[in-house]
Amino acid sequence: MASQRAGMPRVTLADVAERAGVSTALVSIVMRDAPGASPQTRERVRQVAGELGYQPDRRARLLRSGRTRLLGVVFSVQHAFHGDLVTGLYAAAEKAGYELALSAITPQRDEQRAVAGLMAERCEALIVMSLDSSAAQLSELAARMPLVVLTRNVRDPDVDVVRNDDRRGLHLAVDHLVELGHRRIAHLDGGRAPGSAERRRGYREAMERHGLEAGARVVAGGVTEADGATAARELLADLPTAVTVFNDRVATGLLGVVRGAGLDVPGDLSVLGFDDDRLARLGYIDLTTVGQDAQALTELAVRRAVDRIEGRPVTHPHLVTPPQLVLRGTTGPVRADPGRMSGWGDA
Amino acid sequence: MASQRAGMPRVTLADVAERAGVSTALVSIVMRDAPGASPQTRERVRQVAGELGYQPDRRARLLRSGRTRLLGVVFSVQHAFHGDLVTGLYAAAEKAGYELALSAITPQRDEQRAVAGLMAERCEALIVMSLDSSAAQLSELAARMPLVVLTRNVRDPDVDVVRNDDRRGLHLAVDHLVELGHRRIAHLDGGRAPGSAERRRGYREAMERHGLEAGARVVAGGVTEADGATAARELLADLPTAVTVFNDRVATGLLGVVRGAGLDVPGDLSVLGFDDDRLARLGYIDLTTVGQDAQALTELAVRRAVDRIEGRPVTHPHLVTPPQLVLRGTTGPVRADPGRMSGWGDA
DNA sequence: ATGAAAGCGCTAACAT
DNA sequence: ATGTTAGCGCTTTCAT
Numbered sequence: 001m002a003s004q005r006a007g008m009p010r011v012t013l014a015d016v017a018e019r020a021g022v023s024t025a026l027v028s029i030v031m032r033d034a035p036g037a038s039p040q041t042r043e044r045v046r047q048v049a050g051e052l053g054y055q056p057d058r059r060a061r062l063l064r065s066g067r068t069r070l071l072g073v074v075f076s077v078q079h080a081f082h083g084d085l086v087t088g089l090y091a092a093a094e095k096a097g098y099e100l101a102l103s104a105i106t107p108q109r110d111e112q113r114a115v116a117g118l119m120a121e122r123c124e125a126l127i128v129m130s131l132d133s134s135a136a137q138l139s140e141l142a143a144r145m146p147l148v149v150l151t152r153n154v155r156d157p158d159v160d161v162v163r164n165d166d167r168r169g170l171h172l173a174v175d176h177l178v179e180l181g182h183r184r185i186a187h188l189d190g191g192r193a194p195g196s197a198e199r200r201r202g203y204r205e206a207m208e209r210h211g212l213e214a215g216a217r218v219v220a221g222g223v224t225e226a227d228g229a230t231a232a233r234e235l236l237a238d239l240p241t242a243v244t245v246f247n248d249r250v251a252t253g254l255l256g257v258v259r260g261a262g263l264d265v266p267g268d269l270s271v272l273g274f275d276d277d278r279l280a281r282l283g284y285i286d287l288t289t290v291g292q293d294a295q296a297l298t299e300l301a302v303r304r305a306v307d308r309i310e311g312r313p314v315t316h317p318h319l320v321t322p323p324q325l326v327l328r329g330t331t332g333p334v335r336a337d338p339g340r341m342s343g344w345g346d347a
Numbered sequence: 348m349a350s351q352r353a354g355m356p357r358v359t360l361a362d363v364a365e366r367a368g369v370s371t372a373l374v375s376i377v378m379r380d381a382p383g384a385s386p387q388t389r390e391r392v393r394q395v396a397g398e399l400g401y402q403p404d405r406r407a408r409l410l411r412s413g414r415t416r417l418l419g420v421v422f423s424v425q426h427a428f429h430g431d432l433v434t435g436l437y438a439a440a441e442k443a444g445y446e447l448a449l450s451a452i453t454p455q456r457d458e459q460r461a462v463a464g465l466m467a468e469r470c471e472a473l474i475v476m477s478l479d480s481s482a483a484q485l486s487e488l489a490a491r492m493p494l495v496v497l498t499r500n501v502r503d504p505d506v507d508v509v510r511n512d513d514r515r516g517l518h519l520a521v522d523h524l525v526e527l528g529h530r531r532i533a534h535l536d537g538g539r540a541p542g543s544a545e546r547r548r549g550y551r552e553a554m555e556r557h558g559l560e561a562g563a564r565v566v567a568g569g570v571t572e573a574d575g576a577t578a579a580r581e582l583l584a585d586l587p588t589a590v591t592v593f594n595d596r597v598a599t600g601l602l603g604v605v606r607g608a609g610l611d612v613p614g615d616l617s618v619l620g621f622d623d624d625r626l627a628r629l630g631y632i633d634l635t636t637v638g639q640d641a642q643a644l645t646e647l648a649v650r651r652a653v654d655r656i657e658g659r660p661v662t663h664p665h666l667v668t669p670p671q672l673v674l675r676g677t678t679g680p681v682r683a684d685p686g687r688m689s690g691w692g693d694a
Numbered sequence: 695a696t697g698a699a700a701g702c703g704c705t706a707a708c709a710t
Numbered sequence: 711a712t713g714t715t716a717g718c719g720c721t722t723t724c725a726t
Binding site for chain 3: 711712713714715716717718719720721722723724725726
């Protein structure tokens, strides 16, 4: 029950060395699996270290070797997708031989503070799932150390950006709906939210490519379920056969109202979201959506950070991953239109 | 563009000292706000430190002073509530003058690995939102360093436990439903999940207290939305007027199926969840639920960890916080029952 | 109030 | 293969 107390003696390299009857240098070699120790010595040192419950002190180790091999990660505890990204980062960092230092953004702890904590830890690079820092702040930070911004666009060439190709995501979405026979496809917009402009643009391009530009219709939406519910009412007034939506939360709000109004999804309206968040996967929501490839994003982010740390030349500051269409139950073939069509979008 | 590279010179205390024309000891004093420097010196040192962008190296600092003042935190990226807890821990730790070291559990990174990382960081105590470690493993860990287990019950007196009073949570839930006139109240169980036994017990006790034990009905559920959906079908076969549910995720799955079957909530069935996670707060879910007091939990956890670190005597190894009933839209008065009642739960 | 010097636990360079 | 030594950036005596 004698728990470790503040200032209590810890087992050190020297303790192990003494007990094993060798020098500390040798123990160090063994602990690091570095060459330069006989098999017998290795064996004995390991044995003693085990008995003593020795744990190398990362701080001392890194203080001495000058490097930390530490990647600082700033994420938000609120964002479910950040959890997926953190998961991927751990895996990617391990493969690259780096450790992660996590620093969370909370309602009371902003990005600045989170970053400051990681600086004091002597991270060699920062991977930031940025939310509230201005582009200027990010640029300033990038001048001090390698910075990779995940899932957000920043136009500074000194800032590395790894993000999903949202534009292409909407191409996929529209293509899918057109293939199902839809022509009257609306887009529920995300306003000024990050990514919104890209998605809107993708929607417009795809509609144009299919010769449906005349029927392109962008409806003001937002980022939350409530925004989706509000927009639903506008949509119901002049119903398209399908709608692409800024994100899954908005799509979910839309779904609630549409279904509540007695309409069948996808029979009367196909709905296609964006993000593939946990919500979309729920059985009773079962939303067709455009997903981001968390694994690709995180692997690229780590690779880029490591390239910068190790001084390798880098060609493009922006890395863009392909989106994936996740087919679920809210999109289906357009119903043989019994009535006449409203005034838009038919060729 | 001259980013920090591996092994590149960092600004050190010595740099600041030289530039300010004082000794490193003095700079150290100033940086730590320790007594023993004149106001002028303080001013100048701060100024120079600012110009040079000096950031103290936490590793070196703590290596020398022997203490890390670091609280290790193990949490899961999947659990939304863990995010709330991390938020609270940051605030509580800051007040106590400690820092947090975060280590996440992910699908590929178990509790063991998360803990090992924190040991190497020389955390002085661990606060663990435990999921998969056995009681034995936790006990072993507690023998090595102060350990606080958050939101889970462990019966080892050497392990400090801080948790919500789940039993009482279900008392509140049942009392509320009974007040609304419900008598046929079922409980959708969480199986072997942590907390499940407590909640089941609380349900049974409250039913008994209200003289409804004959009608107490525990339905096998689980921990996910899918489990809730499955159980919903069983529930529909013999519908109670209300149901308390192991957690909000299960309740959400249940809601989807129940509403999908054309039933009205709370008109035909009142549903009461547990956790008050972000899901429950969504407008279209709007789940009445039992919430845990994240702030109280985290403050107690930090205080307990610090007490152990600083060797203060502690009386109770278990700290239990009161739950809160969060009233939303899925519970309502029992409908005047037009038909006859099924075979259970009427006095 | 200020400075000199020792040393935290470890690794790296250089001996042997 | 093994040991010796120096020193990472900082805090902490102990002088002055």
